[in-house]
Amino acid sequence: MLWSRLRSFWHNNVHRADMEREMADELQFHLERRAEHLAEDRGLSPEEARRIARIEFGSVEKWKDETRQSVGLRVLDDARADLRFAFRSFSKSKGFTAAAILTLALGIGANTAVFSVVDALLLRELPVKNPGELIVFDFVRGPRDMVAGYGGYGRSGPAPGYSVRTAFSAPTFERLRDRATTLSHVFAFSRAGRLNVMADGQTDTASALLVTGNYFDALGVPPLVGRTLSPGDDAPQARQVVVISHRYWQRRFAGEPGIVGKAIEINRIPVVIVGVTPPGFHGIRISETSDVTLPMTMAPETTGDPGRLQQPWMWWMEIMGRLKPGVTREQALAELLPAFHDSVRESWAARPPAEATSPRTGSGMPQLRVQPGAQGPDGPRLDAQPVLFAVFAVVGAVLLIGSVNLANLLLVRASARRHEVSVRLTLGASRGRVIRQLLTESLLLALAGGAMGVVVALWGKDFMLWLPGPEPLVDARIDARVLGFAAGLSAATALAFGIGPALRATQTALARSLKASAQKGSIARGLGSKILLTAQVAISLVLLVGAGLFARTLHNFSRVDVGFKASNLLVFQVKPAVQDANATFELYDRLASAVDAVPGVLATTHSAMPLIASSEWSTEIRLDEGAQEREAFVQAVRPNFLEAIGIPLLAGRNLSEADAAGRPWVAVINETMARQFFGGNPIGRRFQFVRGPDRNVPIEVVGVAGDSKYSSLKQRAPATLFMPHRQVAVRNVTVEVRTASDPMTLAPAIRDAVRRVDPHLPLVDMKTQEQQIALSTGKPRAFAWLTAAASAIGLLLASIGLYGIVSYDTSRRTNEIGIRMALGARRADVIRLIMTQTMVIVAIGAAGGCALAVSASALIQSMLFNVAPSDPATMTAAVAVLLAVAFLAAYVPARRAARLDPTLALRYE
Amino acid sequence: MPPQADLLPGTLDLLILKAVSLGAHHGYGVLLRIEQLTGGALSIEQGALYPALYRLEHQGLLDTEWGTSDNNRKAKFYRLTAAGRKRLKTETDRWKLTVLAMSTALKAQEV
Secondary structure, rough: OOOHHHHHHHHHHHHHHHHHHHHHHHHHHHHHHHHHHHHHHHHHHHHHHHHHHHHHHHOOHHHHHHHHHHHHHHHHHHHHHHHHHHHHHHHHHHHHHHHHHHHHHHHHHHHHHHHHHHHHHOOOOOOOOHHHHHEEEEEOOOOOEEEOOOOOEEEEEOOOOEEEEEOOHHHHHHHHHHOOOOOEEEEEEEEEEEEEEEEEEEEEEEEEEEOOOOOHHHHHOOOOOEEEHHHHOOOOOOOEEEEHHHHHHHHHOOEEEEEEEEEEEEEOOEEEEEOOOOOOOOOOOOOOOOOEEEEHHHHHHHOOOOOOOOOOOEEEEEEEEOOOOOOOOHHHHHHHHHHHHHHHHHHHHHHOOHHHHOOOOOOOOOEEEEOOOOOOOOOOHHHHHHHHHHHHHHHHHHHHHHHHHHHHHHHHHHHHHHHHHHHHHHHHOOHHHHHHHEEEEEHHHHHHHHHHHHHHHHHHHHHHHHOOOOOOOOOOOHHHHHHHHHHHHHHHHHHHHHHHHHHHHHOOOOOHOOOOOOOOOOOOOOHHHHHHHHHHHHHHHHHHHHHHHHHHHHHHHOOOOOOOOOOOEEEEEOOOOOOOOHHHHHHHHHHHHHHOOOOEEEEEEOOOOOOOOOOOEEEEEEEEOOOOOOEEEEEEOOOOOOHHHHHOOOEEEOOOOOOOOOOEEEEEEEEHHHHHHHHOOOOOOOEEEEOOOOOOOOEEEEEEEEOOOOOOOOOOOOOOEEOOOOOOOOOOOEEEEEEEEOOHHHHHHHHHHHHHHOOOOOEEEEHHHHHHHHHOOOHHHHHHHHHHHHHHHHHHHHHHHHHHHHHHHHHHHHHHHHHHHOOOOOHHHHHHHHHHHHHHHHHHEEEEEHHHHHHHHHHEEEHOOOOOOOOHHHHHHHHHHHHHHHHHHHHHHHHHOOOOOOHHHOOOO | OOOOOOOOOOOOHHHHHHHHHHEEHHHHHHHHHHHHOOOOEEEOOOOHHHHHHHHHHHHHEEEEEEEEEOOOOOEEEEEEHHHHHHHHHHHHHHHHHHHHHHHHHHHOOOO
């Protein structure tokens, strides 16, 4: 039945001409037969019979129309007519059309771009088998809970002092795996950072994930080529193997067909590539990609901690599982809670002596949770959430301003077309029919805007991806879902902002509108437009304030004194695969002398942590006198570090090459540490580390250096101690090269020098220190651009709207203005009249905007620097800019109105 | 001309189905057949026949075919489909039920 209707509908529409002809033939046949019949029955002449037949039948056209309607053709006919009419009326007002479409394209485009990122980041499920069955384990750790060594990810938790942790110990994993009957799989994984990969004689780094052998089985990810890992790879004596991602296969090996069985070295460990994963799968995290996936048995080598897989007290691996059909998360939790509690107690009992001396007494039991895992483990995505929310708010505001403009334009058009609409209503069109016609127009506009918006989104999404940080978070795609969002948004915009004007246009009492008297004003005239205008002004102001706050933040960043000479400094990281401390020192010595030999290099040094790169190393120390423990930041450096980097020495001596491993331990501390920890002269005073293998070794303060920024520009210089790298050993370092001129010009020569020292040594992330500092302010910088662009567009749209409304209003008041001028008003009076009325609206909008801005800017507080969210100077400046632009936008049409010839104006109708 | 009753809503479709069930007809033939079947007691607007015919065809109850009429002219013939036959039966049953109920109700004596 439905099928036959669809088929008939399709047939009638596609073969519309045939259908019309057949219908005409059929009715003609009817009339002829009737006439013959009549002629026969009543003995009429043929002409008379035909005449009577036609009279009996009634209007052929009317019946044809009813026939068309009966097979559902009318709806389409009407829509077609509406579209034709809409196109015609748009082509008559090209300016309006272009303005409306452009406005919408910007608004919808920006929103679509943001949606594509949000979709990829927050809404999409992992590309694995039945993601809905996956679960993630995590726990809430209280301030006194029994967790000894934690090497995983955490974020601040549900209450102060609490945090949510996602890592567990290896024995915990084994316990959960062995006891779970509610789960079909329990698997674990751990990020291994970027590891050195040597293949075909070339070394680079790849992001690595350590996984248990059942990882791919549990996820249901099949190999594209070769095999994936299997539980057999968990055996200690198993051959060391690796599975690589499709992306890495393409990028690093150019899709080489003989990839399976290829021998490579990862951190100098020989491994064999056994398979490649399918193209869509980049690993367990949506926001990160894993180039290489290694069996968990390689954890000791990649972490440099031989006891990793046995220690019960070190918590470092993340655990997920797959629910058996019909099992709930609550059931799984109830079943596994005792196993978790056993693990916690075991781990606390087994904590090493270094931890045992810690005053942090543990008594509480952390609270295990079983969370949905369809989107993988959640940490980084949650970090991105507030940022995306802020971006959505900003671009949403632009769309709102744009839509208000559209609504205003449509309202103005509606008023202008009131006469046309009245005529149509008088001629018998139903109100619903006219509203449908008007909505068709706004829908057409919105869809055109939406189509252009998708183009805007195509490049806009790359910008969005760059917003939260230097590395793209995810691959956001413009796919069917995103296109659906754009189409839905367009349609919603069209309806939401088109229905008001359409109702308004058709509301007119017929008789009144047809008389010209409708032109005479009433108080409520244009009230709708004025309210919309006020809203527009308010939102524009909010965006302006946002732009102002970010501009001030950037300015404040540029004025920060970092405490060292950041210009002409090239930095890069090296990650040697050697384990032995002496070999590392020797390597760094050779590296330094090789780089020093490059012409143009003034000095080469290195530090454990890069500067102003959100990396920090802090530890608790205890002064010789007093048992109080305090937190200090550590930098293990080459002895020439302070000098090379440009941190002044204020007292005592600098570190020297003589401060070697066997010699008494020494440190240079910064001013802040000297003041906070020692009060008086710190030279010669001693302290020691509270934790770690080197705890209790006395360390003597030999010098005091100036304060400098450590991990970020925002942070005040923390209490920092600089120690010689031969005493506090580190493996991976950041090399800093002081150059005589532009450091990037020396980059190739320095790269060559490093390669000559050790071809296996990958050199990561080479950039200038100034670029590094700019990166650290990437988020506010990106937001500054975003809000600046958004507020510029918003202001432009708002002033176009204002200009349009004032022009329209004055043209409608031509009569009134003429009378005023005839009665003696001067031009200036007329201008003042119009400007006062307009600026009152703007002022109301600005006041509302200020209130809105104060509450809205509190949301971005964390991204601001040295400026309060309700900074009065920024507010004032934003209001001033807004008023100036609004004044200009209103003044132009006001002056034109005042130029009227009174005699003409009086006659104007 | 005998006295005529107005067509009850919905009955035209049923009449058309009945008329066509007795053999394929062109539109005008359907009209004549209905007049014949009802003894001319029901007034049918001639034009109203076509929206109804098209609607029934649209619903898959009638099939159409162009053929030659008895005086050798091209005409569109309607015939009942299987679905149409089924519909005719259910509608007839329903109609009988309605008639029965109505006449019982109207025959009731005041007590």
